[in-house]
Amino acid sequence: MAKLNKIVRRNPLSRFTQVAPTGGAGFALLADGLDLAYERLEPAAIEEQKRRGMEAGQQAAADQFDVDIEPGAAGTVSSQGQAGNAAWRDAIASIESAGSGDYSAIGPETAKGNRAYGRYQVMDFNIGPWTEKHLGKRMTPQEFLNDREAQDRVFDAEFGANVEKYGSPQEAASVWFTGRPISQGSGAKDILGTSGSDYVSKFNRSLGQRAISADTSGTISTQGKPSITIRTSDGKLQQRLYSPFSGPILQAYNTAAKVAYQAEILEKGTTDLLEISQQFPLDAEGFAGAAKEYVDQIVEAAPSQLKPYIREELEAEATRRVRGVMTEYHRDTQQRANNSSRALVERYSDEYAEAIASGDQGQITAAQSRLDGVLQAREKLPGVAWTEEQSANVFIDSRKAGERLIERQKKQQAADAKEEFGLIIESAKRGLTADNEAILNDPAMTALHPELAQEALAFTVIRDQMPEFLKLTPDQMEEGVRELRGKKITGDLDIKVIDAMDTIAKNSRRAWNEDPVAAAQQAFKNNPPPELPDLTADDPSQFTTALSERVRYMNEEVFAGGYTDTQAYLNKQESEALATALSKDMPPELRAALSAAIVDGAGPAAVRIFDEIDGDRLTQFSGKMMAVGANPVVATEILRGQKIMSEGTVSIPTESTVRDMFNGDFAPAFAGLPGGIEAQADAMMAARAIYANRAGGAELDDAGKEDLMRQSINAALGGSKNKRGHATGGVQTILKNQTLLPVGVSGIDVEAAMQKALTGTAPHKGRGPLSAMGNLGAALFDSTSYELDPEVWAEASDQGTPTLGGIPTIGGVIPKRLIDGGNVRLIAAGQQGYRMEVTIGSGTYDATDANGKLFFFDLNKLMEAAIAPNAPRGSWWMPGSPTPDRAPQT
Structure with a gap:
């Protein structure tokens, strides 16, 4: 058995002498140098390789999903400073304003009418607060657009704060674009269709980060270098993320890349599964199928070493989500059943209350049965926990609601009856018949308002049994009431009838005094006053003829009949219409022509009619002058002069000057004339208008002005000359x-x-x-x-x-x-x-x-x-004097 040496970490180059003895001493020296360098640099190098490996793994995951993942999101913190600020500035500017003006760029208008300004496209509503916050002064959008330094400083402060708050420049870029971090703003889009995820991807590309992609072998490669291939003891070839001889530094890099890749894949997969489940609300089976297809696609694209783990985690997450969808389905079904049951309880409770209010026992029994049935079903409904006591309370509340309905119905019935009785009374006063007079014979209705019902009956008695009473004059009505009060009373109805007659008499007098024409239209339905057509300059003859008939009718039927002392020939609507036709805004010639048509139709009574037309005072004055026979030319002069005065083209004496002249030369003629102050004021206004018309553009000295003013005053007072050259009027x-x-x-x-x-x-x-x-x-x-x-x-x-x-x-x-x-x-x-x-x-x-x-x-x-039986008759009204109450009956 061979002796095993102690295993120690050695640089792979230190064993080069075993394979290449020639020159081994040189390589040995190199190896020893590397060992020394390694011992010094290893801690920092490993950390740096971990960071780079983490970024590579994140980018690999991002490329797999075709999106960009910000480096450092798994927990590393990038260094920040001036270099970072400059890079972030350029990256954001490349998206926001490159090619569109840079610091001078102005963005398109949003749906709410806002715009973005400058190199970094700051929204207009943020410019004021941000510049005040970071620069100490509040700037307008235009000031901000013109100040490059201000744009840079505001961007650095706001963007840097978001980096600090959210942990990475990518999160800050998402907040800059959507106002939210990546997890919340990735799907948001602007008016141009750019999404939050698109924006962050562009930001990353602009920063120039290294791309890491998954190659066809399923292993993670870096910087374009191929992965390591080894042969196992069973003779098979396998890929490795790093060489067994690469040392701890490269291992740290690849391990970090693996961890980052897995973390990003699982985080994105979990998010995607949640989004997919939202496309299948309450459909667990549909979501399960879609989730399986999605997981298969992710695992297929993952490196082979990571596939089992990724599949296990994603399938577990999919299973949890399937259970969640099923739970939501059950909850929704239960909630729907609860809502349906509650709605039926409410509906049947209302029907039960309405049945009680109707008093129909058949309806009450049927409604009670329906309500009881739905309440029993609700008591058995899973998840609702409805009790018998609650059902009993529903019946109690329904009965109370029914009682309240009965009270409301009684009040409404009483209100309706009161309105009906009032309509009967008002109709009977005018000799008319109301639609629902049958309620006078309904004991239940009359019991609601016995006094009002008897009053209504009294008025119908007068209408039906004494129809001529409604046609009497107010004096005759009051005399008839006095006669009846002197007779023997046989019952309450007699009293009510007399009181009703007294009311009719008082209302009749009021109506005749307030609007004689309208009163005649009500009292004489078989012979009402002639209608007046509209007065137009195109064809005034129809109005003139109708007005003549109206004047004759009112004189003969109303005033001579003793119905009123108020001598009026127009109703309220007609007066308002004529006031509009003769308003100050109308041309003077048109007003004069229309006034002449009124005079032609009404004769002397036109003086009263012009007083009824409560409009422009000078128009009224000139019309009244025509009505009493003054020269129509003078009336037209007044209206033309009024227009000239409003234009300010002629200098005329002041009101005080005219008043002083009047008091000196004309006032004695008015001494003792009752109530003439306002009438004299109208005459003075007319005199100033005549002066304005006659002065024209003539240059007059003081004496000429005084003489013309005296002539104008006398003309306004009706002064003129007849064919014999004699002075008349005035x-x-x-x-x-x-x-x-x-x-x-x-x-x-x-x-x-x-x-x-x-x-x-x-x-x-x-x-x-x-x-x-x-x-x-x-x-x-x-x-x-x-x-x-x-x-x-x-x-x-x-x-x-x-x-x-x-x-x-x-x-x-x-x-x-x-x-x-x-x-x-x-x-x-x-x-x-x-x-x-x-x-x-x-x-x-x-x-x-x-x-x-x-x-x-x-x-x-x-x-x-x-002097002569046929001497010329003077006017019955004199300009400058009040209008008499009555016009001559012609």
């Missing part, structure tokens, strides 16, 4: 006093008529005691007295002949000196016509009638009686 001098005259009335004619009415035909010459009193008056005032013309005054007023209250004159006698001296002033009194004041010394006295009441007269009638 403010004129009558009896030596400023007087506001109706539109179209000549001042000369008014002066003549007043002289005739006040002075009669001859000086007064009395006899006897009366003459003595008359002569006393003449002596007192040093003047001859005139006798008033009684026939003229009888035509002009129903108050007889005017007298001077408190002055010792005989009825019908006014001293001449007062008339000729301007002491008698004619005062416009609005819708009551005119009255007179007489100034004697420091006192002013009103003309009164024989009873001491203010004396009013109709100027038009006085002129007809005094």
Whole structure:
């Protein structure tokens, strides 16, 4: 037996003398040198080879799956520093901005409207916080784009922090792209379709790491060198990962590669199996087949030495996952059964409660049986643990729910009945019949609201047995109620009927006063007011004709019938429509044309209609002027001037200037006119508009401006001239006093008529005691007295002949000196016509009638009686005065 020497580690080259004695001493010296170097370098070299072997094994696994695995993921830690930062910068930039601008690159817009900026494509919403965090100041995307150093520093800080946090630059690259590490972000994709795993692969390739692939022999090779082949004692050839003579350093490398490869294969395989199982939810058999096929493919590609271990581990994992899928299937089935049972319990509980609320015993029994059946089945359902006590609670809750339903039904029924009774009442008030009046004969319904039901019955009695009552005027209705209250009451229904009649009377008066047209449409269903078509400039004739019929109808059927004192010719909707058609935004010529159509149809009543059209005040004013016979040209001037003022193309006197001029030259004519402040303000607005239209582009001196303003004011007050050249309307001098005259009335004619009415035909010459009193008056005032013309005054007023209250004159006698001296002033009194004041010394006295009441007269009638039966009639409304409550009935 041969002697065995002690086995010690020797460098393979130290035995070279056994095979090559020639020159052996030289190789021996080399071997001894290597031994010395080995002893010094072995610890560090082994660690370095372990690290490199680990990376090679990881890359081999990655190549097998056609993905990149980051080096060091199995536990090694790479060194980091400036060299790493530069490499990471270039690797990320090669993916993000290479070829698209580098530091100036701007990424595409995302679905949420964001963009990435710069060499490393930092999202815009991160730029502010990151620059503030790492640079000490908050930068905008554009500032960041223009600062290369800022981009590098921010990238180094953020990317380096992720390397530190997640353990490798590959994990940091995944976080940079997806915001998550590789295990969570590998499947995420951006708007260009790049996935997280694609991104990390590109990052690795850019870093220039060595590729390690599985060769056809099934062994791991490195740096392109072939693996080692040995022959065993039975004569067979086998592959080895390293040479038996390679020494511990190379063994450490290959062992590390083997461990890293196995770890990566198993980790990726476990992840893939989980993903595959998710493609077969609740299908254990389908997953088992897919898992087997997958494991076979992985094992087939693995090195032969590792195949058994990899198969064992992956099949074990697949088996665990199959059990998990089956467990999930059972759990899902059980949960579905539980959900179905719970849903049926809820449904049948509701049906049982509804059956109880219906009161139908047959429905109650059937619903109870269904609920009991499903509860018994639920008690036997595996995994639910439902008890009999819980089933009993379900029945208790259902009965309570049924009772609540009954209460809700009662409340709803009561609410419905109240609404129905209210509808019956409102319908009966208008002479209409409601659909469900049969409930008045239903004791169950009337018992819910007995008072309201009796009230509804009373209104139907009035409608059916006293239909004419609904057509009476409010005054007639109230008289009828008073008569019934004076009669003997025979029962509660009588009281309700009388109360209902009283309610109808009050509502009727309110309706007639608020909207006479709408009230007429309700009261006179067989003869309602004529409908008004839309007013258009293309064909205003239809509207004009219809408005004329409306005015006639309202005058004859409503106002003359005594239904209301509110003289209105439009309902609310019609007023609003006309206000829109005549709005300030419409062209002046169009507004003038439409206003003329209203005047043509309504005549004098158009003054009231324009007041009903609650729109632009100047449009209303100009329309009312046309309605009382003013020159349509002046009305158009007002509207054109309004447009000119809004454009600011003409300089016009201020409101205060116009007001001062009015107070100095025109205000005396308005002294004593009731309620004229707002009306005068409208007239002043119109005067400024007329001034704007007439001034045009003319250059006027101060005197010219004042004269034009006075003309404009008088025109706004209705001043004009007739064909004889006489001044008409506006403010004129009558009896030596400023007087506001109706539109179209000549001042000369008014002066003549007043002289005739006040002075009669001859000086007064009395006899006897009366003459003595008359002569006393003449002596007192040093003047001859005139006798008033009684026939003229009888035509002009129903108050007889005017007298001077408190002055010792005989009825019908006014001293001449007062008339000729301007002491008698004619005062416009609005819708009551005119009255007179007489100034004697420091006192002013009103003309009164024989009873001491203010004396009013109709100027038009006085002129007809005094100077001519066919004297031109003045307007019933004067610009600058309030609109009278009633228009002439024409």
